[in-house]
Amino acid sequence: MQLTYDEDQIAFRDEVRAFMADKAQLALGEDARHGMHLTKDEVIAWHKALAERGWIAPKWPVEHGGAGWDPIQVHIFDEEAFAAGMPRLPNFGLNYVGPVVIHFGDDWQKERFLGPILSGDEFWCQGFSEPGAGSDLAAVGTRAQRDGDNYIVSGQKTWTTQAHWADWMFTLVRTDREVKKQEGISFLLIDMKSPGITVRPIMTLDGEHQVNEVFIDDVVVPAKNLVGEENKGWDYAKFLLSNERTGIAGVGQSKSEFARLKMIAKTEKRRGKPLSEDPLFQAKMAELELELKALEITNLRMLIEEKDKGAPGPISSILKIKGSEIQQTLATLTMEAAGTYAAPFIPDALDASWNGEPAGPAFAAAATPYYFYRRKASIYGGSNEIQRNIIAKQLLGL
Amino acid sequence: MDFTLTEEQVLIRESLSKAFQTDYDFDKRRAVLEDAATFHSPAMWSTIAESGFTGLLAPEDSDGFGGGAAELMVVAEELARHLSLEPFLSSAVMAVRLLDLASDATERTLRMPGLLSGEQPGAVALYEPGERYAMENVATTAVETGEGWRLNGAKAVVIGADAAAWIAVSAKLEGDDVDIFVVETDANGVKRNPYRLVDGRGAADLELKDVVVPLSARLTSGGDAVAILSEVEDWAVLTMAAESLGAMECAKDLTLEYLKTRQQFGQPIGSFQVLQHDMANILSEVEYARSMVYWAAAAMAGDDPITRRHTISGAKAYIDKAARFVAEKTVQMHGGVGVTDEYALSHYVKRLTLTQILFGDRDEHLTRFLETA
Numbered sequence: 134m135q136l137t138y139d140e141d142q143i144a145f146r147d148e149v150r151a152f153m154a155d156k157a158q159l160a161l162g163e164d165a166r167h168g169m170h171l172t173k174d175e176v177i178a179w180h181k182a183l184a185e186r187g188w189i190a191p192k193w194p195v196e197h198g199g200a201g202w203d204p205i206q207v208h209i210f211d212e213e214a215f216a217a218g219m220p221r222l223p224n225f226g227l228n229y230v231g232p233v234v235i236h237f238g239d240d241w242q243k244e245r246f247l248g249p250i251l252s253g254d255e256f257w258c259q260g261f262s263e264p265g266a267g268s269d270l271a272a273v274g275t276r277a278q279r280d281g282d283n284y285i286v287s288g289q290k291t292w293t294t295q296a297h298w299a300d301w302m303f304t305l306v307r308t309d310r311e312v313k314k315q316e317g318i319s320f321l322l323i324d325m326k327s328p329g330i331t332v333r334p335i336m337t338l339d340g341e342h343q344v345n346e347v348f349i350d351d352v353v354v355p356a357k358n359l360v361g362e363e364n365k366g367w368d369y370a371k372f373l374l375s376n377e378r379t380g381i382a383g384v385g386q387s388k389s390e391f392a393r394l395k396m397i398a399k400t401e402k403r404r405g406k407p408l409s410e411d412p413l414f415q416a417k418m419a420e421l422e423l424e425l426k427a428l429e430i431t432n433l434r435m436l437i438e439e440k441d442k443g444a445p446g447p448i449s450s451i452l453k454i455k456g457s458e459i460q461q462t463l464a465t466l467t468m469e470a471a472g473t474y475a476a477p478f479i480p481d482a483l484d485a486s487w488n489g490e491p492a493g494p495a496f497a498a499a500a501t502p503y504y505f506y507r508r509k510a511s512i513y514g515g516s517n518e519i520q521r522n523i524i525a526k527q528l529l530g531l
Numbered sequence: 532m533d534f535t536l537t538e539e540q541v542l543i544r545e546s547l548s549k550a551f552q553t554d555y556d557f558d559k560r561r562a563v564l565e566d567a568a569t570f571h572s573p574a575m576w577s578t579i580a581e582s583g584f585t586g587l588l589a590p591e592d593s594d595g596f597g598g599g600a601a602e603l604m605v606v607a608e609e610l611a612r613h614l615s616l617e618p619f620l621s622s623a624v625m626a627v628r629l630l631d632l633a634s635d636a637t638e639r640t641l642r643m644p645g646l647l648s649g650e651q652p653g654a655v656a657l658y659e660p661g662e663r664y665a666m667e668n669v670a671t672t673a674v675e676t677g678e679g680w681r682l683n684g685a686k687a688v689v690i691g692a693d694a695a696a697w698i699a700v701s702a703k704l705e706g707d708d709v710d711i712f713v714v715e716t717d718a719n720g721v722k723r724n725p726y727r728l729v730d731g732r733g734a735a736d737l738e739l740k741d742v743v744v745p746l747s748a749r750l751t752s753g754g755d756a757v758a759i760l761s762e763v764e765d766w767a768v769l770t771m772a773a774e775s776l777g778a779m780e781c782a783k784d785l786t787l788e789y790l791k792t793r794q795q796f797g798q799p800i801g802s803f804q805v806l807q808h809d810m811a812n813i814l815s816e817v818e819y820a821r822s823m824v825y826w827a828a829a830a831m832a833g834d835d836p837i838t839r840r841h842t843i844s845g846a847k848a849y850i851d852k853a854a855r856f857v858a859e860k861t862v863q864m865h866g867g868v869g870v871t872d873e874y875a876l877s878h879y880v881k882r883l884t885l886t887q888i889l890f891g892d893r894d895e896h897l898t899r900f901l902e903t904a
Contacts, residue, residue, distance in 0.1 A: 134533065134534065134536075134600075134601040134604075134825060134828055134829060135532060135533040135829075136532065136534075136825060136826065136829040137532065137829075138532055139532065142532065205532060415901055416897060416901075419845075419848070419897050419900055419901050420848075420897070422845075423823075423845050423848060423849045423900070424849075426823070426826065426845065426849075427819040427820075427822050427823050427849055428819070430822035430823070430825060430826055431818055431819055431821075431822040433532060433534075434534050434822060434825075437532060437533075437534060448818070450811075451811075451814070451815040451818055451819075454815060455815065455819065518808070520811075521807065521808040521811040521812070522804070522807065522808075522811075524810075524811035524814060524815070525804075525807035525808070525810060525811050528811075528814060529787055529807075529810055529811070529814060530791070531787075531790060531791070531801040531802070531807050531810065
């Protein structure tokens, strides 16, 4: 029973820490760093710095330009990056489609797509969800019809995060309607500049534009953009989704947000006393801190299991549930800490680059929009109800 | 970073489990529960002692095993799985740790063999009536008499006092220093009011009326008594945490089995999504509780008492919440059979209820967690 890092891990952490200190000019300001919406330029600056150091793709194998880190190293890096206030990079290229191409793609696809993901020259979005395929993802109805060397694709995707930034979209499309729904799905890469692609923003309750609808009207997609075999897309999607769930615990980010909340609680007052001395608020903080500690240790247990077995198991579902609940509670308590100044609604304050006139303390401007923003944490990546289904079926055999 | 058990720890668990499987199955244990005079099984207790478990936490130079928090965690989890009623917590954890921390070599040499053989079990009184979990509030007094000390006072819910040959008690001296004294349970003026606890284990309230003990019975001097008792309490809390985990695991397994076999509406009740989600939540909470037990065990090895207390209290506060959730939920999911005495679940539920109460409840430990931040 050893709950501390070994010597190599500490040396690695120090190396990462030194790098973060060296790149401190890329860190976001104290009030901008916590889940705020960044500009594409801010994201790219951090991306390039990591690419230069060879750390942009921590989990990729070294021969494909990755860092080849084990899960514990990835965790250490994430924690340090959040503590240093570095922007969070989108997962779609690096952590989602990249590993799928590495595992299931052909040589041309690896040559064509991996380089620009590593360099940050091409951005990706995820074309999975559809109006009729949410939790029931295998119900995707977007059709891809083979036509010579091409597929002709028609349908609609939705909740597509950063589709308005993306150069490419990886999609699940239906290539066979006669078989069981999981067996007629293919994994297709679509150029967002293709004629027939229309991106329409969806404004969310936090006043932000992050997600989109993507309309696909008779779009011609070269057949060489099909990953792996036709009708095997569901297998690749499952591989991708299990990668999505690891890291979804968000331990590093939540620890950093908790540290910030503690600072806020020292200055915000209730009945003349700081919240850090208010019995009700203190109790909520203590319970949250313990939830986070339980998540952190459990996450480490599972990372070690992943390191030993080579893949995350379905147990990662329990991390997703608790991790998202903690993210939501953090946002809730931060909103509560703002008191009356949680009331003014200034959605632009969620942009890291916002420099408008705040109402009340600086953190308060984004507190309520952020609370709204966090509602989606228990919905995306397989809603928490779907995660409980996974636990019941795969871990409990029910 | 390593969460696996050593080969030795696995061996400890297996040999303990084996001893209980043969001599202490559910029905045999029920017979022990019905014994009105002795609250545990003397036969099982000597088996535990002969196998060396009573010396688990005793240093090697006292002929102990020299084990630490990780070994205790393994043993306590296993004892809870078998619903042990034996005075392991009071004697092999609390009394052993107290002798090791507090007494000089003479007293240790005198009393440790009796603890290890199981023939002279000890117990430690931590709290007084009306003071809840505040060990520092000591009304019991000790007055020097020339040839010894005269003790007067009362102690509340002393775990294992029913079976103990001696009990360590704190008492206030002139000048308000607190020290720890050993009291033989058969000494004049010692009155015990023994009872079973919620889970069937024995305890007693203790009354001391002009009890005279020799000079050598004073185990501490210089005011470190409360610090020593705090550390003993931390060991007891870790034991409760690991017992809670073992009982939660068993309650979880029984419930999962029941979901798969119990038929209603023509199908196993485990096919209903509402119960599947409850079961998923139970699994999840047990895993998180396990992590918190590991956290607590690792903290016992640390040097700084404040950090140790902070961690122990944080872990207890979390685990108590999980224990209450698992206990209440598993009864509900069983329906009527969950509230019967003849089915094992109710006994795990009682264990889980007791672990929430002993050595500081959730509110107490949340408060301590904040105080030591």
